[in-house]
Amino acid sequence: MALIDIGVNLAHDSFDRDRLDVIARARACGVEQMILTGADGESTRRAIALAEAHPARLFATAGVHPHHAAQLDDGLAAELERLAAHPLVVAVGECGLDYYRDFCPRDVQRRAFARQLELAARIGKPVFLHQRDAHADFAAIVREHRRALMGGVAHCFTGSRAELEEDLGLGLAIGITGWICDERRGAHLLALVRDIPAERLMIETDAPYLLPRDLERKPASRRNEPAYLAHIARFVARARGVDFETVAQTTTATARAFFRLPPAPPDAALVCESADTERYLT
Numbered sequence: 001m002a003l004i005d006i007g008v009n010l011a012h013d014s015f016d017r018d019r020l021d022v023i024a025r026a027r028a029c030g031v032e033q034m035i036l037t038g039a040d041g042e043s044t045r046r047a048i049a050l051a052e053a054h055p056a057r058l059f060a061t062a063g064v065h066p067h068h069a070a071q072l073d074d075g076l077a078a079e080l081e082r083l084a085a086h087p088l089v090v091a092v093g094e095c096g097l098d099y100y101r102d103f104c105p106r107d108v109q110r111r112a113f114a115r116q117l118e119l120a121a122r123i124g125k126p127v128f129l130h131q132r133d134a135h136a137d138f139a140a141i142v143r144e145h146r147r148a149l150m151g152g153v154a155h156c157f158t159g160s161r162a163e164l165e166e167d168l169g170l171g172l173a174i175g176i177t178g179w180i181c182d183e184r185r186g187a188h189l190l191a192l193v194r195d196i197p198a199e200r201l202m203i204e205t206d207a208p209y210l211l212p213r214d215l216e217r218k219p220a221s222r223r224n225e226p227a228y229l230a231h232i233a234r235f236v237a238r239a240r241g242v243d244f245e246t247v248a249q250t251t252t253a254t255a256r257a258f259f260r261l262p263p264a265p266p267d268a269a270l271v272c273e274s275a276d277t278e279r280y281l282t
């Protein structure tokens, strides 16, 4: 079993105390490689430093989240261009639109989004996309740039069937998080996830956010971590009516091709023996 978590905010300060344990636990639970999300200048720099410290295991994205769109001035744009060209940066983002929280004026969000799509096209890397309550504008901007793009993934997809169909029609891949395990707000995704072609479907935890709601034993901290990716994979497998191995194999193959990842370096077989690790596999 080898899983790839395509969205981990490992630079987040909630991991400052035990980041190496978090990486070790994820690997013991089958997560072979992770893509660390850059959401502003600082988290992008930290994600790249972590990727450099864990060759062929950790990779980074370089981008500015719509919440931080106002920070994307000419200075940060120039720095982002340099950071995005780093060989361990496998995508530009996360970038997109968030009209749910509306932390930035919408026109500022749209400009920052378009600017990052142009950067991705210029350097020939795919985009890692965030969208919430903004699908019409999001799709319009992606449509404008799609021909120049090397591909995009709608990360943490939580939308409707119509939105899924529009995203697939735009050529996007889809990232599914533990949102699907939430019986209150994610139940609709159970039917939708069946209709995502395997070569477009990837999985992610979005840790430390979005702890799967249905875990039998939740950590007291309520912090999500990449070791729970196996739980999400198992949930997706049940929803698609296939076995866990199939989901592991296809989502890993899709992520590896999409982000052009090298194979993980070989190491000693990792088994989940300790009770501590078992907790993450429930």
Ligand SMILES: [Zn+2]
Pocket (backbone or CB within 6 Å): 094, 129, 130, 131, 155, 156
């Ligand atoms: Zn996001």
